[in-house]
Amino acid sequence: MPFPQTETPGRLQTELMSRGLRMTHQRRVILSIVETAKQHLDAAQILRHARRLDPGIDRVTVYRTLKLLKRHGLIDELDLMHLEGEKHFYERHPQRDHIHMACLRCGKIAEFESDLFDRLKGQIQRECRFHIVVTRLEVGGYCAQCRTLSATRAFPA
Amino acid sequence: MPFPQTETPGRLQTELMSRGLRMTHQRRVILSIVETAKQHLDAAQILRHARRLDPGIDRVTVYRTLKLLKRHGLIDELDLMHLEGEKHFYERHPQRDHIHMACLRCGKIAEFESDLFDRLKGQIQRECRFHIVVTRLEVGGYCAQCRTLSATRAFPA
DNA sequence: ATGATTCTGCAAATCAGTTGCAACAACTAA
DNA sequence: TTAGTTGTTGCAACTGATTTGCAGAATCAT
Numbered sequence: 001m002p003f004p005q006t007e008t009p010g011r012l013q014t015e016l017m018s019r020g021l022r023m024t025h026q027r028r029v030i031l032s033i034v035e036t037a038k039q040h041l042d043a044a045q046i047l048r049h050a051r052r053l054d055p056g057i058d059r060v061t062v063y064r065t066l067k068l069l070k071r072h073g074l075i076d077e078l079d080l081m082h083l084e085g086e087k088h089f090y091e092r093h094p095q096r097d098h099i100h101m102a103c104l105r106c107g108k109i110a111e112f113e114s115d116l117f118d119r120l121k122g123q124i125q126r127e128c129r130f131h132i133v134v135t136r137l138e139v140g141g142y143c144a145q146c147r148t149l150s151a152t153r154a155f156p157a
Numbered sequence: 158m159p160f161p162q163t164e165t166p167g168r169l170q171t172e173l174m175s176r177g178l179r180m181t182h183q184r185r186v187i188l189s190i191v192e193t194a195k196q197h198l199d200a201a202q203i204l205r206h207a208r209r210l211d212p213g214i215d216r217v218t219v220y221r222t223l224k225l226l227k228r229h230g231l232i233d234e235l236d237l238m239h240l241e242g243e244k245h246f247y248e249r250h251p252q253r254d255h256i257h258m259a260c261l262r263c264g265k266i267a268e269f270e271s272d273l274f275d276r277l278k279g280q281i282q283r284e285c286r287f288h289i290v291v292t293r294l295e296v297g298g299y300c301a302q303c304r305t306l307s308a309t310r311a312f313p314a
Numbered sequence: 315a316t317g318a319t320t321c322t323g324c325a326a327a328t329c330a331g332t333t334g335c336a337a338c339a340a341c342t343a344a
Numbered sequence: 345t346t347a348g349t350t351g352t353t354g355c356a357a358c359t360g361a362t363t364t365g366c367a368g369a370a371t372c373a374t
Contacts, residue, residue: 022321025371044360057322057323059323060323060364061323063363077239079293087360112285114277116280117277124269128267128269129301129304130260130298132296133297133299135294136294136296138292139291139293140291141287141291142287143287144285144287147286179350179351183352199330214353215353216331217332217354217355218353220331221353243329243362
């Protein structure tokens with residue numbers, strides 16, 4: 001049974017298999033979704049997408065697979081400042097860490113890479129003698145558009 | 158009825174009152190606990206401490222008060238890398254933001270202030286035209302002690 | 315193919331946090 | 345001081361996200 005998204009194994013799949021884990025049908029589906037996601041997805045969204053490819057997939061399998069991927073450092077878990085409740089979002093672990101900016105007004109999420117951030121991580125490792133495995137830098141505030149909107153609405157002259 | 162911890166109003170209490178909010182008995186108790194906490198507490202711990210001063214205080218009141226304080230920017234909510242499940246921890250909003258380092262092995266939380274972090278925030282505000290309200294930088298990894306322990310345990314020569 | 319072992323789906327449970335609502339307490343103004 | 349308005353509390357029940365126990369099913373090495 002061919003699954004379009006799974007024809008090309010993809011990095012996540014390759015990684016998992018190289019670690020000696022069983023490559024099941026449902027894992028292939030979930031991996032392909034996370035791998036090709038255009039935005040940050042939460043568990044429920046991933047489940048919904050997964051069911052389109054395999055209606056039998058269970059919620060629990062999605063949770064277990066995400067936990068597995070996280071444990072192996074293949075995906076990162078984001079809170080996105082809990083803008084939409086307590087759900088978690090996921091993205092493939094990037095080569096270079098980035099910052100997530102969450103607009104408190106429109107909810108838009110932007111990403112930003114920065115040398116300063118890289119240097120900050122280096123400083124932490126050196127000065128605190130702390131070996132960094134994962135980082136999560138999220139900032140909440142107002143994006144460019146909402147800033148100007150808020151200025152006219154919330155702070156009248 | 159005198160409540161030792163509440164004799165001196167404390168910054169949080171002063172702040173809340175200056176914003177015209179009602180200073181109830183149970184709020185005073187909760188504020189005093191958050192204010193004088195030596196470590197990061199979660200809602201359940203805060204409730205437990207609060208009940209020692211006023212056994213009648215309800216869980217819900219703790220949650221509502223924390224939400225109120227957060228909304229007013231008086232406390233910060235931390236995830237501490239979800240080392241102990243999905244609970245949230247709280248601390249008084251500091252004058253200067255700091256980084257939280259969570260050891261994945263011993264669970265210890267360390268804090269760190271850094272110029273680079275301050276500069277990074279400045280860069281975000283300028284280059285992304287993003288007005289920062291809150292930041293949350295958490296890193297997970299291995300602290301100095303656990304680093305050496307892991308070296309002898311997990312990475313044998 | 316076979317079998318040891320790992321995964322899956324189901325159902326039920328857990329855990330943190332929230333909501334509706336009636337009783338109650340703060341602050342205001344008289 | 346009292347009375348009243350309005351915000352706050354406690355209770356109970358609920359929600360939403362995630363987890364657990366377990367029997368049956370699928371994977372992979374042989």
